[in-house]
Amino acid sequence: MLRLEGLKKRYKTGDEALKGVDLEIPDGQVIALIGPSGAGKSTLIRCVNRLVEPTGGKAFLGDIELTNLSSSKLRKARSRMGMIFQEYALVERLTVMENVLSGRLGYVGFWSSFFRRFPAKDVQEAYRLLDRVGLMHMADKRADELSGGQRQRVGICRALIQNPDLLLIDEPTASLDPKTSRQIMRLINELCQERGLAAIINIHDVLLAQMFSQRVVGLKLGEIVYDGKPDGLTPDVLTEIYGEEDWEATIEKVDDENELESEA
Amino acid sequence: MPRIDSTNGPVWKRRTTKQQWAIWAGWLVALAITAFAWQRISEKTIWFFVQDAPRQAADIGSRMIPPKFSYMSKLWAPIWDTLNIATLGTVIALVIAVPVAFAAARNTTPHPIVRTIAIFIIVASRSVNSLIWALMLVFIFGPGVLAGTIAIGLRSIGFCAKLLYEGIEEIDHTQVEAIEATGASGPQKMVFGIVPQVLPTFAGIGVFRWDINIRESTILGLVGAGGIGLELNGSINTLAWTQVSMILLVILLTVVVSEWVSAKVRGAII
Numbered sequence: 001m002l003r004l005e006g007l008k009k010r011y012k013t014g015d016e017a018l019k020g021v022d023l024e025i026p027d028g029q030v031i032a033l034i035g036p037s038g039a040g041k042s043t044l045i046r047c048v049n050r051l052v053e054p055t056g057g058k059a060f061l062g063d064i065e066l067t068n069l070s071s072s073k074l075r076k077a078r079s080r081m082g083m084i085f086q087e088y089a090l091v092e093r094l095t096v097m098e099n100v101l102s103g104r105l106g107y108v109g110f111w112s113s114f115f116r117r118f119p120a121k122d123v124q125e126a127y128r129l130l131d132r133v134g135l136m137h138m139a140d141k142r143a144d145e146l147s148g149g150q151r152q153r154v155g156i157c158r159a160l161i162q163n164p165d166l167l168l169i170d171e172p173t174a175s176l177d178p179k180t181s182r183q184i185m186r187l188i189n190e191l192c193q194e195r196g197l198a199a200i201i202n203i204h205d206v207l208l209a210q211m212f213s214q215r216v217v218g219l220k221l222g223e224i225v226y227d228g229k230p231d232g233l234t235p236d237v238l239t240e241i242y243g244e245e246d247w248e249a250t251i252e253k254v255d256d257e258n259e260l261e262s263e264a
Numbered sequence: 265m266p267r268i269d270s271t272n273g274p275v276w277k278r279r280t281t282k283q284q285w286a287i288w289a290g291w292l293v294a295l296a297i298t299a300f301a302w303q304r305i306s307e308k309t310i311w312f313f314v315q316d317a318p319r320q321a322a323d324i325g326s327r328m329i330p331p332k333f334s335y336m337s338k339l340w341a342p343i344w345d346t347l348n349i350a351t352l353g354t355v356i357a358l359v360i361a362v363p364v365a366f367a368a369a370r371n372t373t374p375h376p377i378v379r380t381i382a383i384f385i386i387v388a389s390r391s392v393n394s395l396i397w398a399l400m401l402v403f404i405f406g407p408g409v410l411a412g413t414i415a416i417g418l419r420s421i422g423f424c425a426k427l428l429y430e431g432i433e434e435i436d437h438t439q440v441e442a443i444e445a446t447g448a449s450g451p452q453k454m455v456f457g458i459v460p461q462v463l464p465t466f467a468g469i470g471v472f473r474w475d476i477n478i479r480e481s482t483i484l485g486l487v488g489a490g491g492i493g494l495e496l497n498g499s500i501n502t503l504a505w506t507q508v509s510m511i512l513l514v515i516l517l518t519v520v521v522s523e524w525v526s527a528k529v530r531g532a533i534i
Contacts, residue, residue, distance in 0.1 A: 049445055079447030089442035093460040102456050106447025113452050155442075162446060 001027050001062060002048065002166055002198060008056030009043050009222075017043040019222040020057060027165075028196040030189060032209035032230070035219035036242050041202040044219065045168040048200075049081045050074060061166060079106025082159025084188075086171035088151040090143040096154050097139045100126045103161035122161065129157040133187060149180035153187070160191060167192065167199035174204060181205070185212040206233065328509035335510045339495065343514055345409050346491035349484065350477035350522075353416025358470050360421050365428035372432055372458065382425070389422030394480050398489035412489035416477050423476075424469050431465035432458065467533045475526040482515045 002025040009018040017040040025031055033041050046052035048059055050066065059066040066077055082103070090099045104122045105113055112118065118126075130136050133153040143151065152172060159167055172188065173181035185201075189212045192199050203209045209216055210230040218226030218241040226237050235247035266280045279287070366372045368382035398415035405411045440457035448456065485493020492511060499507040 051441055051445060075447045075449060077447075078445060081445075083442065083445040085438060085442055087438060089438040091439050091443065091456060091460050092436075093463065094456070098456075102443055102448070103446050105443065105449075105452045105456065110449065110451050110455075113448075114455050158442075158446070168445075 001025065001060075002200075003060040004044075004048075004057065005059075006057035007044070007047055007054050007059055009040070009047055009052060010055045017222055018047065018054070018057075021219075021222070021224060023217065023224065023227075025166075025198050025200065027198055028192070029215060030192050030197075030199045030201065030213050031215040031217055032213035033200055033202045033217050033219060034204070034206060034209050034241065037204075038221075039219040040222040041219055042170055043222075045083075045170055045200055045202060048166075048168055049078050049083060075106055079162055080165050082162045082164035082167045084152070084155050084159050084167065084169040084172050086174045088148070088155045088175075090146075090151055090154055090158075092142070092144040094143060095139070096130070096135065096141055096143060096146070097126060099143050099154050100130060100157045100161055103158040106162065125161055126157070129160055130154075132191075133157060148176050149184065152176065152180075152184050156184075156188065156191065160195075164197065167197055167201075169199055169201040171202050171204065173208060181208060182211075188212070206238065324505060327505035330506065331510040331513055332504075332506035333510065335507050336514070339492065339511065339514055342485070342490075342492040342495050343518060345412075346481045346485075346493075346518070347478065349409055349412040349416055349481040349489075349491050350474060352413045353481070354420060354470060354474040354477050356413070356417035357420030357424050357473065358466075360417075361424035361428060362466075364421065364425040365432060366454075368425060368429040369432035371435070371437070372454070382429075386422040386425045386429075389418055389420075390426065391422075392419065394419035395483060395487060398484045399487045402488045407488035407490070409490035412481060412484040412491055415484060415489055416481055419480070420473050420477060424473055427469045428462065428466060431462050431469075435461040464533050468530055471526045471529045471533075475522050478522040479519055482518070 002023075004021050004023040006020040006022060007018055008016075008020050010016050021040075021044060033044065035041055043052055047054040048061075048066065050069075054067055057067070061077060061080065064077060066074075069077055091102065094102070098116065101116070101118050101122060104118055108118060108122075127136065127139070130139055133156060135150060135153055135157075138146065138150065138154075143154065146154065155172075167188075169188065173184055176184060185208050188199070188201070191197070201209070201213065210233060213230055216226065216228065216230050216233060217224055218237065220241050225240050226233070238247040239245065266277050268275045268277070364382050364385055367374070367378050368386060370379070373379040373382070394415050397418050398412055401411040401415050405414070435458060439461065440453060443453050443457035481491050481493075482496075483493045485491045485495065486497050488494065492515065496508065496511045499505075499511060
C-alpha cells in the first residue's frame with residue numbers, strides 16, 4: 001500500500017509542482033493519473049521513489065516512510081518499486097537480457113553485476129518474463145535494435161523482475177502508435193492482475209486511462225481535483241482538470257469503445 | 265530584422281545600415297593590418313635568400329635522390345621504438361584520463377573542488393607540447409625511449425580526458441535515471457548506466473590519439489627522447505641527405521599505415 005500525506009515539491013526555480021498531495025493506493029489497485037502537461041504527474045511519481053526529492057510531506061510504502069530513508073535504505077526501498085518510462089529508458093548499448101537483469105541491481109553486489117554473474121534464479125526469471133511478453137527470441141539483441149513497442153516490453157520486464165510491490169509508470173504509451181499503446185496498456189494491466197500489483201500510471205490519453213484502470217485521479221497545478229471511478233469522468237470533470245474544451249466527442253468515443261469491447 | 269516600409273510593401277534586409285557599415289569598416293581594418301604586417305615582414309626579409317630558395321631546394325632535393333635503401337636495416341629498431349612510444353604513451357594516458365574525465369564531467373564529479381582540480385590537470389597537460397615535455401623529461405630520466413613514452417603520455421592525458429568528459433556530459437540522463445530507479449548503487453549506476461553509453465566514445469578517442477601520437481613520436485628523437493627522430497637528427501647533422509629522405513619515406517609509410525588501422529578500428533566500433 002502506498003500512502004502520500006501532504007506531499008510537496010517546490011523546484012529551485014520557485015515552481016510549486018506539488019502543493020500537498022494526499023493519496024492512498026491499496027494493494028493491487030491500478031490507478032491512472034491524468035492531468036495537463038505541467039500538472040505535476042511526473043514529479044509525483046518521481047517523488048515516491050525519490051528520483052526527485054520532495055520538499056515537504058510524507059510518503060509511505062507499507063509502513064516504511066520513504067521520505068526520510070538513508071541512501072542505503074532508499075536503495076532497498078527503490079528495489080521494491082518498479083518504474084517504467086515514456087521513452088523506455090533502456091540502456092541502448094546493452095542487450096535485452098542485460099537490460100532486464102539490470103532490474104536486479106538492487107539485490108546483487110557490485111562485482112557480480114560487473115561481471116554479469118547474476119544468480120541462476122534471476123536469469124530464469126528474466127527468461128520467463130521475456131517469454132511472457134513475447135520477446136524470448138530477442139534476448140541477445142541489443143536494445144537499440146528493437147522497435148518502440150518491443151522496447152517498452154523490455155522496460156516492463158526490467159520493472160517486474162524487481163519483484164516490486166508497486167509500479168510507477170510514466171507515460172508508457174506517449175511514444176507509441178495507438179494499437180501498440182493499447183497492447184502495452186493491456187499487458188501492464190494483465191501483469192498487475194496476475195501479481196496483485198499496485199500501480200500509478202501517468203497518462204495523457206483519457207480514453208486509455210478509462211479503459212485500463214480501476215480508478216482515475218486528476219491532477220491540476222499540483223493538486224488533486226478528481227478522484228473516482230473511470231466512468232465518472234464527465235465533460236464537467238474534464239473541464240475541471242484540463243480547462244474549457246468540447247469534451248463530448250471524447251466521452252462519446254469512450255462509450256463506443258466500451259460497446260466494442262463488450263461486443264468483442 | 266530591419267523592416268522598411270515602402271510604397272511597394274515592406275522591404276526586409278538582413279542587416280541594418282549601421283550594421284552593414286560596421287562590417288565594411290571591419291574589413292577595412294583587417295586589410296590595413298595585413299598591408300602593415302606585410303611591409304614589416306618585407307623589411308626584415310633578406311630577399312637574396314628568397315630568390316635563391318628554389319635553387320637551394322632543388323639542390324637538397326637532388327642530394328636526397330635516390331633514398332639510401334640499404335640504410336633501412338638500421339631503421340627497423342628505431343621505428344619499432346617509435347611505435348612503442350606512441351602505443352605505450354597512449355595506454356598510459358588513457359589509464360589516467362578515465363578517472364580524470366569522470367572527475368571533470370559535471371554529471372559524475374564527486375565535488376566541484378575535485379572538478380576544478382581535474383580541469384586543471386587537463387589544461388596543464390594540454391598546454392605543454394609533447395616536444396617540450398620530452399625536453400624536460402630527458403633531463404629527468406636521461407635520453408631514451410622512457411622519456412619519450414612519458415612525454416607522449418603526459419601530453420595525451422589532457423586531450424583524452426577532455427574529449428571523454430565532454431562525452432560523459434552528453435549522455436542520455438534518463439537511462440541513468442532508470443538504472444537508479446531499480447535501487448542500483450553508485451558504482452552499479454556507473455557500470456550499467458554510464459559506461460555503456462561512453463564506451464564507443466572512449467574507444468574512438470583512444471584510437472584517434474594513438475594515430476596522432478605516432479606522428480608526434482617521430483619527432484621526439486630531435487631532443488633525444490628516442491625513436492626514429494634520433495636517426496633523423498643525426499642524418500641531418502651529418503648532411504647525409506639520402507638517409508634523411510629514406511627516414512622521411514619510412515615515417516610517411518608508418519603514418520599511412522596507422523591512419524588505415526585507426527580508420528578500420530573506428531569503423532568497427534561505431
